[in-house]
Amino acid sequence: MTYVLRPAAAGDLAALYEMAKLTGGGFTNLPPNRDTLTAKLERSAAALARTEDRHVDDLFVMVLENTATGQVRGTCQIFTMVGQHWPFYSYRLGTLTQVSKELNRTFRADMLTLSTDLEGASEVGGLFLHPGERAGGLGLLLARSRYLFIRQHRARFSDRTLAELRGVIDEAGGSPFWDGLAGKFFGMSFQEADEFNAVHGNQFIADLMPKTPIYTAMLPEAARQVIGVPHPTGRAAMRMLEHEGFTHDSYVDIFDGGPTMVAQTDRIRSVQDAVDSRIARIGPVGGGEVRLAAAGRLIDFRAAYARIETLSGGEIAIDAEAAAMLKVGLGDTICHVGRQ
Incomplete structure (x- = not known):
């Protein structure tokens, strides 16, 4: 097999941009924006140039190259420590139990609470494989190589690692979760919010998102059904993460409701084995x-x-x-x- 994963370089910008246009939206870490992608490559270059093994806020951008043709056919990213430039928000799923003696009833209400619990964790994300290459184990090569990179540079990473999976997006590029919840407070479509977040960060979430818990029973049925559900194209990625030891416990993405998977870094299978x-x-x-x-x-x-x-x-x-x-x-x- 002629494919190798290597750190991205400035010359990979055009290939990254072309792949970003193929994602179909919802890939915050791979927006079809040249300036943002250029900034990512510059940040990755700075991290690669730093030789001392200190745990600071770094980003590493990787690409999958076909050495026979020289074409870049996939990419992935590794963040050493999220939530340093701006808060890393998630919704935490929880349950509130209340008892009425008069009615002799116990009520359990599912709730979504805005949270920064995962701040400081490392993150694996931005994984995209060109549609023409989705065979032969290349997705596994892209995904698992990140863990070997972490192992080779363990001192630079946190003790907890997360992965956000894209949530359900409809054929028009909209998000039932966004439309049923956050969209009501922002006056913009899911695509507009997703693009804004990719370029400017999510401080606007802190500015406008309600801080009180949200009862899921008050959401439209379409929004409730997709909480913690990955996009159909992400189901294989979720299985790979589970195979590595990641679990989906109680966190979902604030934009599309997709599951956030979490693992102890040293217990990730590829790191451990x-x-x-x-x-x-x-x-x-x-x-x-x-x-x-x-x-x-x-x-x-x-x-x-x-x-x-x-x-x-x-x-x-x-x-x-x-x-x-x-x-x-x-x-x-x-x-x-x-x-x-």
Whole structure:
């Protein structure tokens, strides 16, 4: 397989912009706005250039490149610490139980409360794979490579990691959740609010969103039905996150009601199960298995599928194509984890 994940560079702007136009809306981290994307690339470049391992507010933008053609066919992002420039808002799902002795009834009301509970967590997001490439495990390569990057730079990340999944959006690009709740307080469509948030941040949420809890029973049925439900195209991503150990407990996105998945960083499966091995042989690998492998730090980070065979003493053999994509040689150490 000729695909490798690497840090994005300024020259990837055009490819990122073209992919952003294909998302169909709701991808706050990948807006079809050149200035915003340029700012993201500049911020990522600054983070990659900083060599000291301190936990500060960084963003890393990655791209998936087909090394045979040079085309960029996917992208993802990793935030080391959310909620530093402006509050990181979520709705927290909760239940209020009340008892009436006169009626001999117990009432349980589901509620949405504006929350910044997840402030300070790391975030994996902005994942998009070109529609023409959604086969052959490339989605898994994009998603799981982020966790190997976190493992390789663990001191830069928080003890908790989150992932926001896009919520349900109708064929016209609207959000039933937004229309039933937040839209009533903002005087703008979901698409307008989503675009504004992507470019300017969400301080306007703090300015205009009601701070009192919202009883879900007061929302339209269409809005209630999509609370915590991922967009149909995100169901596979939700399963991948669950496989990694992420859970959807009580948080949803304030714009579209999509689920926010959370995991303890050190318990993410790809972080926990990955191992480091020294390369003793490069060439044809008859045995072994195809694994997800990564090498290098910061700007030199690379991740790809590789055929790896464990040799005596714990060293490994790796196929030549993968070694070339990872830019490693004999005696180098790589990080790798099972493909499934």
